[in-house]
Amino acid sequence: QVQLVQSGAEVKKPGASVKVSCKASGYTFTGYYMHWVRQAPGQGLEWMGRINPNSGGTNYAQKFQGRVTMTRDTSISTAYMELSRLRSDDTAVYYCARDRGVAAEIDYWGQGTLVTVSS
Amino acid sequence: DIQMTQSPSSLSASVGDRVTITCRASQSISSYLNWYQQKPGKAPKLLIYAASSLQSGVPSRFSGSGSGTDFTLTISSLQPEDFATYYCQQSYSTPPTFGPGTKVDIK
Numbered sequence: 001q002v003q004l005v006q007s008g009a010e011v012k013k014p015g016a017s018v019k020v021s022c023k024a025s026g027y028t029f030t031g032y033y034m035h036w037v038r039q040a041p042g043q044g045l046e047w048m049g050r051i052n053p054n055s056g057g058t059n060y061a062q063k064f065q066g067r068v069t070m071t072r073d074t075s076i077s078t079a080y081m082e083l084s085r086l087r088s089d090d091t092a093v094y095y096c097a098r099d100r101g102v103a104a105e106i107d108y109w110g111q112g113t114l115v116t117v118s119s
Numbered sequence: 120d121i122q123m124t125q126s127p128s129s130l131s132a133s134v135g136d137r138v139t140i141t142c143r144a145s146q147s148i149s150s151y152l153n154w155y156q157q158k159p160g161k162a163p164k165l166l167i168y169a170a171s172s173l174q175s176g177v178p179s180r181f182s183g184s185g186s187g188t189d190f191t192l193t194i195s196s197l198q199p200e201d202f203a204t205y206y207c208q209q210s211y212s213t214p215p216t217f218g219p220g221t222k223v224d225i226k
Binding site: 035044045046047059061062095097100102103104105106107109110111113 | 120121124150151153155157162163164165168169172174206208210213215216218219220
């Protein structure tokens with residue numbers, strides 16, 4: 001069965017960076033795009049970007065350009081999202097999510113990683 | 120970017136009620152519209168994709184319709200486990216964008 005297992009919660013100071021991992025299993029990792037979506041406390045869903053695990057090609061939301069880097073390691077079927085120059089309003093749950101590709105819908109989500117930015 | 124709006128932002132309903140949620144896109148997105156359900160503390164779950172296709176394993180009381188700019192999600196008979204927040208998402212163009220959500224709670 002498809003599973004996306006994310007790394008654990010993080011607490012960071014403003015200005016620091018965070019790197020969240022997402023280990024995929026149960027399917028061919030390189031066959032499906034991976035999105036990253038975040039959700040601030042009590043707020044809606046915000047798309048951050050996606051990576052093509054096959055080529056490593058990425059698309060980032062304009063809002064995060066220059067601060068986000070998405071990478072992957074195909075040898076261990078793991079995707080990564082690194083966000084730099086953290087601010088307090090980056091406090092959120094970060095999700096990795098698989099794009100099934102039929103209508104670019106997201107069919108599987110990781111469990112989420114809470115990143116707290118606080119001095 | 121394509122803007123997505125949803126109405127209502129919240130609603131109160133009883134078990135057995137028919138519930139309809141509307142989603143509107145700022146420009147035509149053909150049928151590239153997906154619906155997700157999210158419960159507190161959990162990741163979203165795909166319900167409907169391509170506007171009207173039911174995701175495998177999702178109860179048939181959920182249905183979606185629409186094309187172009189106007190879409191609806193209907194729950195034909197609300198069940199206790201359906202109390203949650205529902206999000207629409209357009210996947211027509213990058214960046215994919217989500218609606219602000221509709222919270223369905225118990226009357």
